[in-house]
Amino acid sequence: MVTPIDPTGTGFLFAENRNMPMHVGGLQLFQKPEGAGRGYVREMFEQMSDVEEIAPLFLKRPYRSVRTAGQWVWEPDEQFDIEHHVRHSALPKPGRIRELLDLCGRLHSTRLARERPLWEAHVIEGLRDGRVAMYTKTHHALVDGVSAMRLLASVLSTDPDERGMPAPWAAQPGGRKPRREAAPELSDLPVQALRTALGITAEAAGMPGALVTTLSKGLRNETSALSLYAPRTILNQKITGSRRFAAQDWPVERLRAIGRATGTTVNDVVLAMCSGAMRAYLLELDALPDQTLVSMVPVGLNAKQSQVASAEGGNALGAVMVQLATDLTDPARRLAAIHRSMKDGKEALSSMTPMQILAMSAIGQAPAILTPILRMQGIVRPPYNLIISNVPGPRTTHYWNGAQLVGTYPLSIPINGMALNITCMSYDGNMAFGLTGCRRTVPHLQRLLTHLDDELGHLENAVGL
Amino acid sequence: MVTPIDPTGTGFLFAENRNMPMHVGGLQLFQKPEGAGRGYVREMFEQMSDVEEIAPLFLKRPYRSVRTAGQWVWEPDEQFDIEHHVRHSALPKPGRIRELLDLCGRLHSTRLARERPLWEAHVIEGLRDGRVAMYTKTHHALVDGVSAMRLLASVLSTDPDERGMPAPWAAQPGGRKPRREAAPELSDLPVQALRTALGITAEAAGMPGALVTTLSKGLRNETSALSLYAPRTILNQKITGSRRFAAQDWPVERLRAIGRATGTTVNDVVLAMCSGAMRAYLLELDALPDQTLVSMVPVGLNAKQSQVASAEGGNALGAVMVQLATDLTDPARRLAAIHRSMKDGKEALSSMTPMQILAMSAIGQAPAILTPILRMQGIVRPPYNLIISNVPGPRTTHYWNGAQLVGTYPLSIPINGMALNITCMSYDGNMAFGLTGCRRTVPHLQRLLTHLDDELGHLENAVGL
Numbered sequence: 001m002v003t004p005i006d007p008t009g010t011g012f013l014f015a016e017n018r019n020m021p022m023h024v025g026g027l028q029l030f031q032k033p034e035g036a037g038r039g040y041v042r043e044m045f046e047q048m049s050d051v052e053e054i055a056p057l058f059l060k061r062p063y064r065s066v067r068t069a070g071q072w073v074w075e076p077d078e079q080f081d082i083e084h085h086v087r088h089s090a091l092p093k094p095g096r097i098r099e100l101l102d103l104c105g106r107l108h109s110t111r112l113a114r115e116r117p118l119w120e121a122h123v124i125e126g127l128r129d130g131r132v133a134m135y136t137k138t139h140h141a142l143v144d145g146v147s148a149m150r151l152l153a154s155v156l157s158t159d160p161d162e163r164g165m166p167a168p169w170a171a172q173p174g175g176r177k178p179r180r181e182a183a184p185e186l187s188d189l190p191v192q193a194l195r196t197a198l199g200i201t202a203e204a205a206g207m208p209g210a211l212v213t214t215l216s217k218g219l220r221n222e223t224s225a226l227s228l229y230a231p232r233t234i235l236n237q238k239i240t241g242s243r244r245f246a247a248q249d250w251p252v253e254r255l256r257a258i259g260r261a262t263g264t265t266v267n268d269v270v271l272a273m274c275s276g277a278m279r280a281y282l283l284e285l286d287a288l289p290d291q292t293l294v295s296m297v298p299v300g301l302n303a304k305q306s307q308v309a310s311a312e313g314g315n316a317l318g319a320v321m322v323q324l325a326t327d328l329t330d331p332a333r334r335l336a337a338i339h340r341s342m343k344d345g346k347e348a349l350s351s352m353t354p355m356q357i358l359a360m361s362a363i364g365q366a367p368a369i370l371t372p373i374l375r376m377q378g379i380v381r382p383p384y385n386l387i388i389s390n391v392p393g394p395r396t397t398h399y400w401n402g403a404q405l406v407g408t409y410p411l412s413i414p415i416n417g418m419a420l421n422i423t424c425m426s427y428d429g430n431m432a433f434g435l436t437g438c439r440r441t442v443p444h445l446q447r448l449l450t451h452l453d454d455e456l457g458h459l460e461n462a463v464g465l
Numbered sequence: 466m467v468t469p470i471d472p473t474g475t476g477f478l479f480a481e482n483r484n485m486p487m488h489v490g491g492l493q494l495f496q497k498p499e500g501a502g503r504g505y506v507r508e509m510f511e512q513m514s515d516v517e518e519i520a521p522l523f524l525k526r527p528y529r530s531v532r533t534a535g536q537w538v539w540e541p542d543e544q545f546d547i548e549h550h551v552r553h554s555a556l557p558k559p560g561r562i563r564e565l566l567d568l569c570g571r572l573h574s575t576r577l578a579r580e581r582p583l584w585e586a587h588v589i590e591g592l593r594d595g596r597v598a599m600y601t602k603t604h605h606a607l608v609d610g611v612s613a614m615r616l617l618a619s620v621l622s623t624d625p626d627e628r629g630m631p632a633p634w635a636a637q638p639g640g641r642k643p644r645r646e647a648a649p650e651l652s653d654l655p656v657q658a659l660r661t662a663l664g665i666t667a668e669a670a671g672m673p674g675a676l677v678t679t680l681s682k683g684l685r686n687e688t689s690a691l692s693l694y695a696p697r698t699i700l701n702q703k704i705t706g707s708r709r710f711a712a713q714d715w716p717v718e719r720l721r722a723i724g725r726a727t728g729t730t731v732n733d734v735v736l737a738m739c740s741g742a743m744r745a746y747l748l749e750l751d752a753l754p755d756q757t758l759v760s761m762v763p764v765g766l767n768a769k770q771s772q773v774a775s776a777e778g779g780n781a782l783g784a785v786m787v788q789l790a791t792d793l794t795d796p797a798r799r800l801a802a803i804h805r806s807m808k809d810g811k812e813a814l815s816s817m818t819p820m821q822i823l824a825m826s827a828i829g830q831a832p833a834i835l836t837p838i839l840r841m842q843g844i845v846r847p848p849y850n851l852i853i854s855n856v857p858g859p860r861t862t863h864y865w866n867g868a869q870l871v872g873t874y875p876l877s878i879p880i881n882g883m884a885l886n887i888t889c890m891s892y893d894g895n896m897a898f899g900l901t902g903c904r905r906t907v908p909h910l911q912r913l914l915t916h917l918d919d920e921l922g923h924l925e926n927a928v929g930l
Contacts, residue, residue: 018579042558079905084707087571088564090555092590093507099553106552110575114483115705115905125557126591240580242549440544440580 005062005072009141013062013072013114015415019241021111022140023118025411026149027104027247027434030132033160033402041125041132045088047401048123051170054080057151058169061117062141077117084116085169089135091126097247100127101446104135105245108411108436118142119169132403136168140413149393149410149425156398156405165401230321230385231289233282235419239438244445247409249432250456261463262332264339269459270390270424270431271295271342272335275324276455277448278386279334282326285443293324296384299346320345321384331455332462386420387412393427409434420445470527470537474606478527478537478579480880484706486576487605488583490876491614492569492712492899495597498625498867506590506597510553512866513588516635519545522616523634526582527606542582550584550634554600556591562712565592566911569600570710573876573901583607584634596871601633605878614858614875614890621863621870630866695786695850696754698747700884704903709910712874714897715921726928727797729804734924735855735889735896736760736807737800740789741920742913743851744799747791750908758789761849764811785810786849796920797927851885852877858892874899885910 005013016022032040060074089107091099103124112118118139127133138148152168166172230236255269264272274295282288297320322345325337391410398405409432412421419441423434433452437445470478481487497505525539554572556564568589577583583604592598603613617633631637695701720734729737739760747753762785787810790802856875863870874897877886884906888899898917902910 018576039558045557081905084904088557088567090557090591092510092553092555093504102553111483113706116707126555241578242581439549440546 002063002068002073002075003060005074005141010072012139012141016111018111019239020413020415021109021241022413023108023112023137024140024144024148024413025104025108025138025245025436026134026136026152027100027245027407027409027411028134028136028152028405029127029407030134030400030403031406032130032132033404036403041123042088044132044401044403045086045123048121048167049082049086051082051167053171054082054117054169055171057142058085058117058119062114080117084113085120086167087120087122089122089124091124093126093128095126095128097127098446100124100133101245101247104247104411105243105439107135107137108245109241109243109439112137112139121169131406135411149391149408153394153398153405153408156394156400158396158398160397160399160402160404162399163401230294230383231291233289233293233385234285234287234441235385236417237419237441238416239414239419240440242439243411243414244437244439244442245411246435246437246446246449247433248449248452249407249409249430250453252426252429252431254456254460255431257465258335258459258463261465262335262339264335265342266431267297267390268335268339268342271297271322271324271338271388272331272459273433273452273455274388274422275326275334275338276331276458277451278324279326280451280454281444281448284447288326290327292328293326293386294384295322295324295386295388296320297322297342297345298387298389299349320349322388324385330462331458335459335462386418386422388422388424390424391426393425393432395426395428397428407432412436414438414441467528467533467538467540468525470539470606475537477604477606481576483576484704485878485880486574486706487878488573488577488602489605489609489613489878490569490573490603490710490901491599491601491617492565492710492872492874492876493599493601493617493870494592494872495599495865495868496871497595497597498869501868506588507553509597509866509868510551510588513586513632514547514551516547516632518636519547519582520634520636522607523550523582523584527579545582549578549581550586551632552585552587554587554589556589558591558593560591560593562592563911565589565598566710566712569712569876570708570904572600572602573710574706574708574904577602577604586634597868600876602876614856614873618859618863618870618873621859621865623861623863625862625864625867625869627864628866695759695848696756698754698758698850699750699752699906700850701882702884702906703881704879704884705905707904708876708879709902709904709907710876711900711902711911711914712898713914713917714872714874714895715918717891717894717896719921719925720896722930723800723924723928726930727800727804729800730807731896732762732855733800733804733807736762736787736789736803736853737796737924738898738917738920739853739887740791740799740803741796741923742916743789744791745916745919746909746913749912753791755792757793758791758850760787760789760851760853761785762787762807762810763852763854764814785814787853789850795927796923800924800927851883851887853887853889855889856891858890858897860891860893862893872897877901879903879906 012022030044037043056076059076059080061077062072063075064070064072089103091103107120107122112120118141119137121134121136124133124135136148136152142148143151155166155168155170157165252266255266255273258264258269259266275293278293279288299320320342322338323341325334325341328334328337389412393408405427407430408425408427410423410425411434412423414421414437419438421436423436425432425434433449435445435448439445477487495509502508521541524541524545526542527537528540529535529537554568556568572585572587577585583606585602587600589598589600601613601617607613608616620631620633620635622630717731720731720738723729723734724731740758743758744753764785785807787803788806790799790806793799793802854877858873870892872895873890873892875888875890876899877888879886879902884903886901888901890897890899898914900910900913904910
């Protein structure tokens with residue numbers, strides 16, 4: 001069955017080029033089940049490949065021709081070849097996380113083939129600690145990043161003894177329903193609803209006329225939540241097609257303790273860690289601007305606020321422009337400043353007009369599509385310096401056929417003018433940071449992990465923990 | 466220093482798209498030196514990466530802008546990043562040749578980044594037999610396939626005890642001179658001359674006007690060497706961007722014995738193996754045409770013939786269209802028919818006009834560029850079904866810092882209408898076959914290896930060996 005691709009999806013297909021692949025990724029780490037033999041990874045790979053029927057989402061490919069009047073449509077891939085999509089890879093010795101991140105960076109740098117369904121998964125062996133990794137890549141035209149990770153997680157179970165579980169791309173009898181055993185937060189959205197948070201952008205991307213003018217007015221009409229006066233930094237340049245990826249996690253409890261001691265939220269502490277790390281990183285490169293960096297931070301909107309957004313209600317996203325206070329030297333003062341900026345932003349959001357919320361949500365959801373449009377409207381300074389998202393993940397331990405999911409890290413999409421993306425995801429008591437950057441524009445990306453770790457320590461010291 | 470890219474190189478840059486990456490590849494297998502420790506592959510990788518100065522060929526990237534008047538030029542990459550170009554990879558267990566060929570097929574499917582010098586090299590560990598593999602990828606705009614492999618081989622030595630040898634991409638004091646120790650056939654061409662065989666095509670690609678009309682006339686003016694009546698086959702379709710690679714070698718002595726017994730050449734036997742293998746493969750797929758397949762086979766031209774070709778003399782290539790006799794069931798009769806077709810073709814070549822030779826050389830060297838031009842001229846049937854090249858390599862054993870080169874296999878460029886390429890290269894007593902195909906258009910490519918092996922046996926039986 002041929003179905004039209006929605007305007008947002010089409011926007012991502014059009015926006016994509018050699019230097020800006022438009023796919024999101026996920027890195028998952030699994031602990032082998034007890035008693036797993038030497039051939040365990042191959043078995044896992046074979047289970048992932050041996051799928052009787054592929055779910056429709058993973059079977060459709062984009063297509064356009066004269067017969068579709070030049071419009072992009074989805075059509076099932078009649079020559080679907082699972083071997084192309086599910087791959088077995090390995091790390092060179094010594095098989096540290098470093099080698100894994102290198103491989104993920106490389107895999108994330110190549111574009112998905114458009115003549116096939118827009119996804120790939122790599123089962124990766126060779127970690128010296130015996131864990132198994134899985135890197136997945138899904139085109140943004142198909143699903144957004146958070147949804148992609150939720151989708152993969154939706155086949156997991158909280159029961160370590162459950163077996164016979166399907167691959168994430170397998171069609172499930174009776175459709176993809178929330179698993180009875182799974183924690184409700186994993187799968188509370190049906191697949192089709194996963195895209196609704198983006199629905200708002202569909203309108204914006206679909207009509208670069210009157211609406212965009214209004215959007216741009218909304219953006220110019222500054223509030224404390226929305227500054228268009230972010231300083232220029234090395235992050236806000238043209239990018240290349242090659243990526244670096246860095247990832248690490250820290251116990252949420254450490255962040256929560258800082259929050260408790262200072263009256264701030266875990267999310268504030270995440271932003272403060274990023275702020276301190278960016279400050280140290282840019283100082284090392286002698287590239288710290290005098291003015292504070294501004295981060296776009298997606299936030300949830302409540303039902304009232306989201307009146308213009310999702311028909312589902314409650315799942316809509318807004319965006320707050322948070323001043324990261326990178327001009328301050330003291331970690332505790334930075335955290336306090338971030339807390340205030342976030343609070344101001346959220347308050348401003350609640351007093352904003354639907355059109356302003358629309359504008360911010362749009363630019364938050366699809367900067368790759370909207371940034372060029374804004375430029376046409378004469379807005380040339382970066383609206384913000386980087387995106388920092390923090391997404392709640394499952395709170396309990398999950399398993400796939402007995403293999404424990406021990407970590408899950410998002411890979412996102414750098415775009416021209418926005419060379420670094422930080423996405424955090426909590427899972428099972430840990431806060432995972434995934435940093436995706438342009439390899440050339442963001443040098444020594446891995447150093448940010450050390451800076452994040454240092455900054456967490458500095459914050460603890462500063463608040464007397 | 467900025468230098469213009471010659472018309473052929475520019476042609477390859479323009480002809481390239483998502484489905485037709487225009488790079489050639491090489492797979493080399495090394496035996497570790499005696500006494501190599503556990504960390505040997507990493508040491509090798511580090512030696513390959515630790516290069517003080519990069520040779521100009523490996524440092525230049527393509528560039529065009531208003532300041533170059535839209536022309537493609539080469540310019541040095543000021544931000545050269547060796548880590549991007551030299552990579553360490555590994556095979557999943559069990560580390561058979563099958564896993565290696567899989568990885569090479571994947572690596573060969575992704576395009577080189579144009580904002581950087583157009584090459585990559587992967588040092589690959591994890592072969593269960595303990596050998597080390599190296600896959601290299603070089604853009605055709607930079608160098609042709611055979612030259613790329615010669616270039617890589619040019620740093621090797623015949624002395625197993627020699628150490629301190631540079632990486633192939635290292636600048637060498639006093640320029641890249643033939644190594645005293647190396648067999649002369651390895652490095653008898655300076656780097657700049659490596660492109661001269663393509664010089665002839667430069668003219669053709671550069672002027673699609675009068676010359677191409679003449680070319681097309683030359684092609685229409687059939688000789689026994691040049692049939693434009695190749696049958697349609699599954700190989701002559703539009704291709705996708707994803708590749709499969711298959712490779713294996715057989716002792717040249719086995720081929721030579723068949724040649725001796727039948728009065729044919731080693732090259733005839735190579736073609737007969739390919740013919741029998743293609744016949745069996747297409748029969749299995751129920752896709753064997755009634756008419757014989759036609760292969761384009763590049764041949765060397767002597768000085769007199771090459772008057773129109775290379776100014777260097779003696780290095781020019783012509784092309785013969787060989788009827789592979791896939792319509793015959795008997796292996797010995799097929800070999801005899803191929804021998805006759807090749808002989809006729811070579812004789813025809815010697816009686817051809819310079820323009821006809823030019824036409825065939827051009828289409829042999831750059832089908833990706835010329836095929837669309839021919840189509841514009843109304844020549845729509847495939848001029849041939851596939852390309853089979855057979856390139857002499859070094860005859861003696863070579864080493865890199867004590868690691869013995871035990872096999873070397875070329876990866877080539879499938880294009881629309883020509884989904885399979887077979888390139889053979891002899892080295893150290895073996896004849897290596899490298900088969901590069903479109904993953905979708907040429908299904909089960911690996912089966913051709915079994916068919917090649919079977920056919921060699923059939924030929925031996927047929928001639929009583």
